Amino acid sequence: MREHGTKHGKDLRVALFDVDGTLIRGSSSFAAARFMFRRGMIGPRHMMLGLWYAMLHGLGLTGYERMYEISIRVFVGMRVDELLKLSRLCFEERIFSMFLTGALAAVKEQRELGREIVLVSAGPRYLIQVIGEWLQADAVITAGPLLKDDRVTEVLDGPLCSGEGKVQRAREYLRERDMVLGDCVCYGDSVNDLPLLELAGQAIAVNPDPRLKRVARSRGWEILCLRKTRR
Numbered sequence: 001m002r003e004h005g006t007k008h009g010k011d012l013r014v015a016l017f018d019v020d021g022t023l024i025r026g027s028s029s030f031a032a033a034r035f036m037f038r039r040g041m042i043g044p045r046h047m048m049l050g051l052w053y054a055m056l057h058g059l060g061l062t063g064y065e066r067m068y069e070i071s072i073r074v075f076v077g078m079r080v081d082e083l084l085k086l087s088r089l090c091f092e093e094r095i096f097s098m099f100l101t102g103a104l105a106a107v108k109e110q111r112e113l114g115r116e117i118v119l120v121s122a123g124p125r126y127l128i129q130v131i132g133e134w135l136q137a138d139a140v141i142t143a144g145p146l147l148k149d150d151r152v153t154e155v156l157d158g159p160l161c162s163g164e165g166k167v168q169r170a171r172e173y174l175r176e177r178d179m180v181l182g183d184c185v186c187y188g189d190s191v192n193d194l195p196l197l198e199l200a201g202q203a204i205a206v207n208p209d210p211r212l213k214r215v216a217r218s219r220g221w222e223i224l225c226l227r228k229t230r231r
Helices: 028-038 044-058 065-071 079-098 101-112 125-135 164-175 191-199 212-217
Strands: 014-017 118-121 138-140 143-148 151-156 185-190 202-206 222-224
Touching: 014 101, 014 138, 028 079, 028 125, 065 151, 079 125, 079 151, 101 118, 101 185, 101 202, 118 125, 118 164, 125 138, 138 164, 164 191, 185 191, 191 212, 202 212, 212 222
Parallel strands: 014 118, 014 185, 118 138, 185 202, 202 222
Antiparallel strands: 143 151
């Protein structure tokens, strides 16, 4: 059931964008893994293990938590400035060419309507932060590691930003601004985005997976089919 918007405005005030499969084709996590593999930061075993759990997650056979546990091991002890530097290199070499031009047009359209642009993603925190900087987003909502002495630890700072965890984190962000999900238009591509889409003031399915497509059609949600990618 959708949340009713606040009394402070009749129109939607925030545009929430998922990233993987919505703004970019494919997975930012997988792009980051390939980037690190080519630099010798992870080996074949780590790469294959990550792909295995990614496949299981895609089939709904395991949670996103296991994928996070595997991926974070590489970064434990790394300084944040080092991680941001790597994330910017990964963006330049991998992510930039993955953007869907139609999705960029959607971001522009929402900005011209006067809405805040907020990314809400289960992807790697600092990589999503770099993507947000490039898009000039107003905010980025992600899960990530707690820091100790400005270095990455293996402890997560809260629920993963997927499924119900994405709803929880989005609500926390909106609550600080006296808003609810009913004040938002939400873009997502996967059934993992369904809990958020169901509560948004407006739901838009972008290249939806089969399960999300069935739901979107049954509820009359807008469906965007974007294929052309940025060169």
